[in-house]
Amino acid sequence: MENQLQPSGGAVVSVQNLVKQYGKFTAVNGVSFEIHAGEIFGLLGPNGAGKSTIIEILEGIRKPTTGAAHVLGYSVTQKSAKIHERIGVQLQSTTFFEDLTSLEILQLFSSFYPNGRNPQEMLREVFLDDKASVFPQKLSGGQRQRLALAAALINDPALLFLDEPTTGLDPQSRHMLWGIIENTRAKGKSVLLTTHFMDEAQKLCDRVAIIDQGKIVALDTPARLIASLNIASSISAEFQCESPESIQLYKLQAIPETVQAKKNGFSINLQTKNTRAAFSGLLEYADEIGAVIENATVQSPTLEDVFLSLTGHALRD
Template identity: 40%
Template sequence: MPVIEVTSLHKRYGDLVAVDDVSFAVEAGEIFGILGPNGAGKTTTVECVSGLRTPDSGTVSVLGLDPRKDANQLRQQVGVQLQESQLPDRLRVAEALELYASFYRNPTDPARLIDKLGLGEKRNTAYKKLSGGQKQRLSIALALVGNPKIAILDELTTGLDPQARRDTWALIEQVRESGVTIVLVTHFMEEAERLCDRVAVIDRGSVVALDSPAGLVSTVVPEQRVRFRPSAPLDDELFTGLPEVSAVHHSGGQVVVTGTGDLLHAVASTLARHQIVAANLRLEQSTLDDAFVELTGHQPAE
């Protein structure tokens, strides 16, 4: 049974339709990504899932509970890290964890969680003195201190430098390994490819695709490119007749062959038969960035 089921979710604010007929299910133990450009309806969707907002129509079930009717019971089992969260400047790391732990019936040990998330040397440091990466680690700790079955993490790494972002990704993988199901809201394609088992792409309030990152890429943009510099001039017709090839073009002395299937083998075999050496040969495959642009028309976040 899925641990989260969302069916025909709809939410509007005045004339603005923020979420329009969104449906998806999350399986136990997976990292489920919700992708989309800014303003797509991602945050509103997870706020309805976590019980922070009431949908206008549709149904949401989390661990078999209704997020609004069973809010108190659900809060004991779901940890949430919001897109924009702030703590008092003078609150120390250990104080924050101990405070949040007091809200739960069966919390994890705050001191052990601090050490696990690499905040041991900062346990007595005030919030305002933490770096961006350390604040994100604390946010994750606060979402996990209640010993939840599900953690909802919204735009977890926005504003972090590349190293801090990768450190945070490693933490998320550790959290999943401990048995926690994770719903990860992001607009970073690299983050989704690295972490997510499946992703739902939301655009203009609707789910436009749902699959594994690799599945989305292979379905939406299946073409590949083989790029090389030939040792001798060649005729494009060597490749255009191959079933794997859709196009051939030249770029600055390089030949670029576009196609599908086992394109690399088809190109390499043809070159070998004609005794042409391919210098700097490389295979370029489509990425989740390419699929995202194809599905939404938006450029992904840098």
């Protein structure tokens, strides 16, 4: 790591008061954060939150309206060529040259860099060694994403940018990609990824910035974000009763130790500080209105609950 390049305290990315306007629309509205060397940092937020805009400003693809951003010590508006040598970029969707095989694509990418890595070795790292002679349009979605990751890693970057690396992938492919991303961190590299999957952010990221409507609403480790909710569990259930109107939200809110109660038709959700108290309160209330409780589930709180409590809406509406 070239320490003289770091602006402060080992930050590989430093963003201050970043604003991006598209015409009159403000897509990024005063965002500040730092990414430390060696961490996987996540931007977690729903569609349209501004994640791609932020990551593309850091990649030098878009210009900020106001504010400052430094990557590996260089200003993104002044030194994008310097930055490009040392970052790896995977865009939200990748189009490959259709008449080159997987191996030929990596050979081409590798030739762009003086320190370009061995393409065969890269294929092995992303578990595509048996696909060397296959054209990208014949690869599965997960395999294409892994090829894109290999291309992003071909210059042995200090910092890797991944925009929604696992969107559209099946669970097996997602886990495979997570493994490759974790290996990248194990080699001392830093990663910035965007995602709208709370499980991905929770599993993979050392720290997460939760972003909504162009603003960071919380930033911390997943564990601390979840602990800050101060709830024991999230209970969901369905009430079997005559009509949804017989379920009173204020009655659910009045159940002891309830942090938040929600109702949607016959379905209810309670965030509680005490799972046992919540259940006995729910049963009592069901008795009171002559309802039966069905399909009750108890879940440990997740980043989804954090998002809900901070913004009042679900991560995926």
